[in-house]
Amino acid sequence: MNKLAKIRFEMMKNDRFIRVSSSRLPGTPMPFVLNSYLVYFLTALIFLFSSELLASAESDYKLGMESYRAGDNAAAVAYFESALKQGMDSIALQYNLGSSYYRVGRYEDAKKYFNLVNQTEAMRDLAEYNLGLIAIKEKDGSLAIQYFNSVATTGKDEKLIRLSKKQLNALTSSRKEDRWTSYLSFNLGYDNNISSVSGDSVLDVADSFYDLFASADFLITGKRMDGWLAGASIYGIEYTETDTNDEYHFALDVKRTMKLKDWDTSARLSLSKSTYGGDDFQHIARLDLKGRKAISKRGRVYLRYWLEDISSDNSIYDYLEGWRQRARVEYRNYSLNNIKQVYYELELNDRGEIVTSTDTYDYSPTRHTIRAIYTHIITMQWWLNGDLAYRFSDYPVSSTIDREDDQWKLTLSTDYRFDRTFKFTAKYQYTDNTSTVDRYTYDKSIIKVGLSKLF
The missing domain is CATH 2.40.160.60 (Outer membrane protein transport protein (OMPP1/FadL/TodX))
Known part of the structure; x- marks a missing residue:
């Protein structure tokens, strides 16, 4: 028997009413009867469905991570988008969705989510590094240099600083100067x-x-x-x-x-x-x-x-x-x-x-x-x-x-x-x-x- 059936059975079995009354004065309304189990039922229903939605979003997010690690980027995008539609809105989801979009070549969508991540100071180095990678894919060397230079000069993550300097060296050595x-x-x-x-x-x-x-x-x-x-x-x-x-x-x-x-x-x-x-x-x-x-x-x-x-x-x-x-x-x-x-x-x-x-x-x-x-x-x-x-x-x-x-x-x-x-x-x-x-x-x-x- 599922949860909803059990709740309904218990309500039918123990059907009781609470009478709420006060001293009646002329013109006051008649005492009313409130079914306490109706309140319990509605509360349980809301809790049940919200819990199921949250569990579903978290499940899709986990499936997205599994697909991402396995290299199935199209499936990762689908699972992350599903989690987003169900109300999940975390920095981790935004970053992983941007990364998945990047892997499948949807660069405009990837930029949208990396720019959102970029508004969180702790994630700024990672966001700007990825925005630099997107600029390289879009053959915008000047913009790529701007992002990598930002990480190299103002970043806090030593690994990303080293990677950004490496990208800058590659870009400046191979880039043709604008006349x-x-x-x-x-x-x-x-x-x-x-x-x-x-x-x-x-x-x-x-x-x-x-x-x-x-x-x-x-x-x-x-x-x-x-x-x-x-x-x-x-x-x-x-x-x-x-x-x-x-x-x-x-x-x-x-x-x-x-x-x-x-x-x-x-x-x-x-x-x-x-x-x-x-x-x-x-x-x-x-x-x-x-x-x-x-x-x-x-x-x-x-x-x-x-x-x-x-x-x-x-x-x-x-x-x-x-x-x-x-x-x-x-x-x-x-x-x-x-x-x-x-x-x-x-x-x-x-x-x-x-x-x-x-x-x-x-x-x-x-x-x-x-x-x-x-x-x-x-x-x-x-x-x-x-x-x-x-x-x-x-x-x-x-x-x-x-x-x-x-x-x-x-x-x-x-x-x-x-x-x-x-x-x-x-x-x-x-x-x-x-x-x-x-x-x-x-x-x-x-x-x-x-x-x-x-x-």
């Missing part, structure tokens, strides 16, 4: 103070805008990490209501990259031409030196130096002509779900003299900047960014002016990454500049959204 790469971004935005002037100025104008940036580079010889490259770029911003603040920048460059012991280095020489408000503005010759070194599994040090020779193409802006030097030291830390960056930058200027109706002084500030950036990786698609910078500017003292500026800049943004090359960004930026000269005190807010694509 051309290009980048494109487009944004729409709103700026409530397009001229960055004090609130009582007639130039304190708000306007919407769009901006566009495009760049391309060509590998002349060698490899991208050790070779010669040539590049070109264009940037433009145009406002809706006024064209006096429209800007365009055009640049050509040549770059040499090389490995110097533990340092990845590059030297870039560029020439740029810019316009402002539709008129010629300036051209700049720039030398840009960079170095990067790993100091721990997750820590990187970056060094950078710029030297710029700035020439004016418009007499209105002759005071900007001269030399500018900048030097930066930066530290970055990469962990499983966040990236932390902090840097200090020194800027020295040897520019011209600015003359106004009220004062005269050298436009050659010494600037000190401290900046911290925190990126939180919610999922592989959603990233949040917080960016806070402070800059102190000290201008040479003249007989008519002693100018010092304190500037704070806060930027908050979120990225949605459709894939490693294509993303949507929404950004808010607030700037507060306080100066010892009132006309240079201002604040401004910029909001913009846009798309960017790496080709």
Whole structure:
């Protein structure tokens, strides 16, 4: 006799009723009769069926594991899918289902479950390693390198770190370098103070805008990490209501990259031409030196130096002509779900003299900047960014002016990454500049959204 029949028999044999009553008052309902065994029956029924479902899911999961170990991957997929449909939803099931999909060549399904597993920190190394294997199968070497590099540099599992480094060596030694790469971004935005002037100025104008940036580079010889490259770029911003603040920048460059012991280095020489408000503005010759070194599994040090020779193409802006030097030291830390960056930058200027109706002084500030950036990786698609910078500017003292500026800049943004090359960004930026000269005190807010694509 099965469980349900036994329960039904016992209820018929011992049929009793419990009468629940209270002192009757006028208008109160009649006492009611409750069959206690009906409650017991329903409870037992629910328990019985839920237990049977759970047992069935666990049974299918075990059968899936047996099939997986035996190499019967199609059967493993069927059993794991059955367990999932019956309500089992564990990390182990997600991982084994992803592995089974990978074995039968269902890579899109495998990626779905490995990305779910990737959200559990303890399983991230294993998930990203498998996502790298899928990228190899899909012939996406760049993405595979990205996943294996993540495990090799931020992982905790020593075995997976070794395997990832082995995959990286194989990929980099056999991979054919892309001769051309290009980048494109487009944004729409709103700026409530397009001229960055004090609130009582007639130039304190708000306007919407769009901006566009495009760049391309060509590998002349060698490899991208050790070779010669040539590049070109264009940037433009145009406002809706006024064209006096429209800007365009055009640049050509040549770059040499090389490995110097533990340092990845590059030297870039560029020439740029810019316009402002539709008129010629300036051209700049720039030398840009960079170095990067790993100091721990997750820590990187970056060094950078710029030297710029700035020439004016418009007499209105002759005071900007001269030399500018900048030097930066930066530290970055990469962990499983966040990236932390902090840097200090020194800027020295040897520019011209600015003359106004009220004062005269050298436009050659010494600037000190401290900046911290925190990126939180919610999922592989959603990233949040917080960016806070402070800059102190000290201008040479003249007989008519002693100018010092304190500037704070806060930027908050979120990225949605459709894939490693294509993303949507929404950004808010607030700037507060306080100066010892009132006309240079201002604040401004910029909001913009846009798309960017790496080709």
